Amino acid sequence: MAQGDYYAKVPRPESLEVVRRSLARHNAVSDYKEVSAQVYEIFRTRKSTVTLYVTNVYTVGVADVQEIIEEHPSVTCILTVSAWNGYTGQAKEYAKSIGVSLFKYKEWMGALNYDGDAFLDYIAPSDREK
Template sequence: MYVDYSRYPRPESIRFFETAISNHSETKRLEKIEDYHYIIHRYDMPSFEVVVTNHYTIGLSDYYEIIDEYPDIQGIVTISNWNGYTNQAKTAAKQQQVGIFIMNELLGALTWNEPYKYIKKDDKGKPIFFGKYR
């Protein structure tokens, strides 16, 4: 079976995701719905439904394509550290209460009651955006 790794994460990336999320202090349980689709059950906070991708840059059309395929998700994670997202995609997602994250951002967002609102900040309180956001 051919897998398009420009869109879908490699098996080792999925193992990394599952291990990191399962070991996160706020994770009560990680539930795999299907390939790349998970529900993160958290302690004393609502569960968080996400899809893991390997898009180099999640653009607006990628966002809508993912939402069409997974209409109930609350987050999209592009797994590789060198991946990112566009301002348009991040803004459209936030308006629909969906978060777009690189993995590092997701780990921070899991501590928030509404993870889609999470934005990483530097020591001076200035937002840090990853990839192609600026």
């Protein structure tokens, strides 16, 4: 597999390092455990634990969400990590329908402050007026 193909789904090491640094300094995060290269268990102060899957898919679609959940059924949150990545509206709605949050990086950082439906439905302030 060419290196470019590998990083189509698996984030680059520097992107995963950004995720780890963000977790280490986020006020709502009390601790985290790296379960695998792309899966993190995030313990939050007075909030539920989040099981995060980090991907580098450019545009996450419904099939991507289904594949991730099939391979990692404990995942409660999917993050497409690179700044230029995104997801389809259908993927976001499908993920929500099965109780999984789907976020871009800036959304995910804000969502970590919330729990329950507020976490699941979180929209970044810059996107709320769109």
